[in-house]
Amino acid sequence: MRVLLVEDDVMIAGGLQTALRQGGFTVDWMRDGQSADAALRNTAFDVVLLDLGLPQLGGLEVLRGMRRRGTATPVIIVTARDEVQSRIAGLDAGADDYIVKPFDLDELMARIRSVLRRAAGRGDPRIRHGELMLDPVTRTVERRGVPVYLSAHEYAVLEALLQRPGAVLSRAQLEDRLYGWDEPIGSNAVEVYIHGLRRKLGSDTIKTLRGVGYFLPKQ
């Protein structure tokens, strides 16, 4: 899962990056509205954490811009502005959730999971697919009720494929989910994770569309 963090406070951004990475997210950090806007135009994120009081371009403008372009990526506003009018303005501009600083880290994580769940059109927090069950809260996977132990990257690849069963994800798209801009990408890393997943979950769970990418067959 790739998160865009838009926050001008260096200390808060640093803490949030650490926390999000510990939570298994890939994080890209932008300090001002203009860079955030540019990043949103060029990269597909799974969720955006957006501060409102930003230099150059305000958070609300960034939000309105992406919604005008038709980007449906879930956005959570994370701000010190707690007035009701500000919350209303944020949600009406297209935000999916609104959380006021200082927030609790666990609550923020839960809200991120919640908007991701709704974006995927699910009510049950756990994702079920055939014999598989993935729990984003505990970050665990079970097959026929038996826990399967996955590495963080394997988990991230499986989670990405489970979001939309049937949809084909290219190697580049999967790499996007796994690595931020400043992280080096292993040359055949994705293949390694797919191999690991097939070994642990059964060779026919993840299908290959030769020359295009990988998918989980629809049921």
Added chain:
Amino acid sequence: MNSIRTRLLVALVLLVVLVSGVAAFVTYQRVLNETSVLFDYQLRQMALSLRNQVTLAPRIEVPADQGDSDFVVQIWDPFGTRMYLSRPGLPIINQAVLGYADLLLQGEPWRAYGLQTAAGVIQIAQPIRVRERLARAAAVRVMIPLLLLLPAMALAVLWIVGRGLRPLRRLTAEVERRDVRSLEPLVADELPREIEPLVAELNRLLLRLREAFAAQRAFISDAAHELRSPLTALRLQLQLLDRAPDEAARIEARGRLGEAVARAIHLVEQLLALARSDPRDNIGNLEPLDLTAVAAQALADAHELALERQIDLSLDARPNIMVRGERESLRVMIRNLVDNAVRYTPRGGAVQVHGTQTAEGAVLDVMDTGPGIAPADRARVFDRFYRRGASLEGGTGLGLAIVKAIAERHGAQVTLADAPGGGLHVTVKFPLRLV
């Protein structure tokens, strides 16, 4: 005696009593004069009318005493023997004075007229008290209606004053109805001209109070809002410390927690400095100070940050540049100017502080080699919590607001300009004061 009503009432009563007293006195005097002329004339007429009857003295018919005019008639023959006395038993005038005379008989003043005839002397006399009684009666007649009118006038005064004070009562009721927070101006319609200035001044005071309250509220709200960021950082780091997966992460989280605490402390200190330097407060102990010495202290405080940032920090000022001020606030002001310059100046730059004594007063200049401030933004950078562009972490956005507040307290002016090298040049001009 502090009620307008009582004062007016007392003044009215005194005035009426005085006026009626004066009127009575004047009337008394005039009536006395007039009756004197009339009675004198009558004395003489009586004497003349008796002239031809002197010889018939024993059988004289003196006109019947008219009421209480108390005339006494005496007639003497040429040898001085009394031939006639109109009312025996009365104190007797034993001397015959010709013409008008004022006599004293047994302590009582009399008026007499003597007429010399061939057959003797005729004298008519009358006690003065008769004339005085008449004058007194006239005076009382003048006084009584005035005194009788007094209660009516008092009632009228009470009514008029009550009516006149009605706008004041309305105003009082209006003020009474208000709660603490409603500082709207009082309605000044239909007020007497005498009260209008009072209401206008009250309204001006209310306006100032309202502005002060609004400023206070805005400050508290801003401050609470600004405290959220360091508190968010604190909470984040605390939670990261709790969930640190290994010792290295724990050590890092602890270090960041310390930084977050330092930042929160810095913000609180800056907020306090700003609150203390409110230009509306009365300035405390003004003492003659050596600006150079204060600047040296401030530079020593900021030295560590400059060293860390590899910035060449220097002070150029002769000793004994005298200003009047509060030592601690001026030190905070210069410290903020220097900190600000150091924070915005790129690594390896320079920050110079100059002090000069001019004919118009002391001047302090702080110049850096940072990016400067665009002329369009120069007014806004003095607003509290305004941050320009990207600065070092931990800036509170209060530095220049504090500088401005302290300068205003000292009657000094702060101006921003471009430094020769393109950085920011801040000038603080102190007023010339006798030290």
